[in-house]
Amino acid sequence: MKRTCFIALLCLTCCIHAFAQNNNLILREDNIDEILKAMTTEEKVALLVGAPGASVPDAAGYTHEIERLGIPMTVLADGPAGLRIRSTREGTDQTFYCTGFPTSTLLASSWDPEVVETVTTAMGNEVLEYGVDVLLAPGMNLHRNPLCGRNFEYYSEDPLLSGKMAAAYVRGIQKNGVGTSVKHFAANNQEINRLENDARVSNRALRELYLKNFEIAVKEGKPWTVMSSYNKLNGDYTQQSQGLLTTVLRDEWGFDGIVMTDWGVKDNTVKAAKAGNDLMEPGRPVEEERLLAAVNSGEISQEELDRNVRNILNYIVKTPHFRHYKFSNKPNLEANATVARRAAENSIVLLKNEDNTLPLKGNEKVALYGICSVDFVGIGTGSGWVNTKHIANMQEALSEAGFALDENLTEYYRLCYATQTATEKMEGRNIDKRHRQEPTVSLKSIERQAQDNDVAVIVLGRVAGEGADRVVPDDFELTAIEREMLQNISMNYHKEGKNVVVVLNTVGVVETASWKHLADAIVLPWAPGQEGAHAVAEVLKGKVNPSGKLPMTFPVNYMDNPSSKNFPYTWDMTQGRRGNRKNVDYTDYEEGIWIGYRYFQTNNMEVSYPFGYGLSYTTFSYSKPKVKADKEGFTATITVTNTGKVAGREVVELYVAAPAGDLEKPARELKAFAKTKLLAPGESETLTMKVSAYELASFNEEHSAWETAAGTYQVLFGASSIDIRSTASFRIGKAQSWPVKMMW
């Protein structure tokens, strides 16, 4: 009987296939159900598992082609600061460089979604023109701790800023008819033991912080895909979490794209597929075998299988490969370099400017110090890297901007750089600036240079990237050589009545409190992409008035961050992946919602530079604001006037201090922000910001609900999180609540 059934089934399948072939059934946007019916289980399963591929060298992954049904393969490639593919190919002299745009932390410092969208509109065109269907970006985990090695791929310690930036990023890329993958979903806030670490996070902290930014990006950006992370979240791998991938992401937020795994194989493929993780990347045959066995045994139901396959087909019909797009392999790299440069100009943060040290006049003789003045940190390492043709350095940029450089000094650094690079190559080491030695400059030379030059510019650099977190000594903190150099330069230049400017060319936050008094001005371009050095030069010269603000807090000491207590920064990578130090296997997010300014502000803690801080070469006044509230939320308007002597842009940060209700609340939380256009001296602009009642809510774990308390809400308009220029208030008469399903 069994045998008869089997033969009948086989005949039926063959008939369907013959029918499909005879009728030339090929995938269209409107025949997905028909295609599903025509697919064999093997074909369906293949579609759920990534495929090997080589059409775009160094692309991260592919999806399977099923030729007989006209289902094309699609191509997935990294990453946040630009497309990462190999720049040269065998058998051709043609090159395939991509633009290295400013890294995400710098983009967030613009506080301007338009800047981000302009960047990613250009970036998305490179994705399209190089034959890629999905860019594996934006990275958008929160800056829970300054040592996370991938923070440069992420935006901010604040979920609203992070979410708005990511949504703008997604819109820009997807305008080109290619997709994005917001990653890494979720709570992937450290690199150490990233494949296995269990992030143990309260529901409130998850909802208000670590999921909130994804919620905004998904709802406002509508990404084609989401990438689940490597780590576990409260015991389950995120890629196997039904609560995360289905209950929250799809049912609650309305996500209708595909979820793909991050690039590692976990054992429980079946659990992942059932939880709503549609695509396993990069894909291994064993995953297909597991899925096939589970479908055959009924562990994965036909509906579950079809649900995931349908999601993938819905994705495929949107791709350039499906449209047979004839990509050129020739995006306009020249035009995109300009986009990258403008974005950096709109984002650089001025941290200190004692007695208007900056801008310089432009004709000064500059003594340029620091190995990173030659080996400029444009981007971080790992999958966030981009193969650009060239990354401009500060030597080139300052010369091009018209400054006269102390040639002996620049030659010295060029030589040191060449020697270090040659040694690294000889030893077969990866070029990694964490191993780059800052050369010493003798006190005698500094004395002479201080006499011969008009100003000292010191570039201090830090690199990090995927697979490793940063450490405190010699990384978060300055090295002994850097400190000594800074002290000697400061002493000697000040003796000569000359100024010292520090350029912080770092992928993440560094300690500044102990040495900032040694510098007259500090400029923070982060890792600003291939053109960023030019943007720094324009800021130094005053051709560009800086308007960036910090997307995170600079603490006085590393241990001031509450998350530092549970960040395994002392773990020694040489001991192997599974060391048994505290918080390697799991990380307690014991600090709950108290990260960044939420903690520092509420506890009146001194910080080195607060969240939202950044100086300008001009000044701005804020008018009395107007706040109009109703039961939908409130609308605020405020007029900003440029009261200084040069044109500039100002970011207005809207914070809300909410009544406690049943919950402990941060002293203030960012609820909206807006940036003026370039205002001429004397010019004003009225900014309007809207906040919905839902956006005002805090998460009550006991009720599993978002809740706004009744009472008086203070609305604070700040130039930073502590520099509040204007306030208003409104009342909510009746508490409101938005219940949600429990995730676990």
Ligand code: BGC
């Ligand atoms: C990273 C992802 C990246 C993927 C593909 C993974 O190791 O975590 O961010 O997109 O590799 O390169």
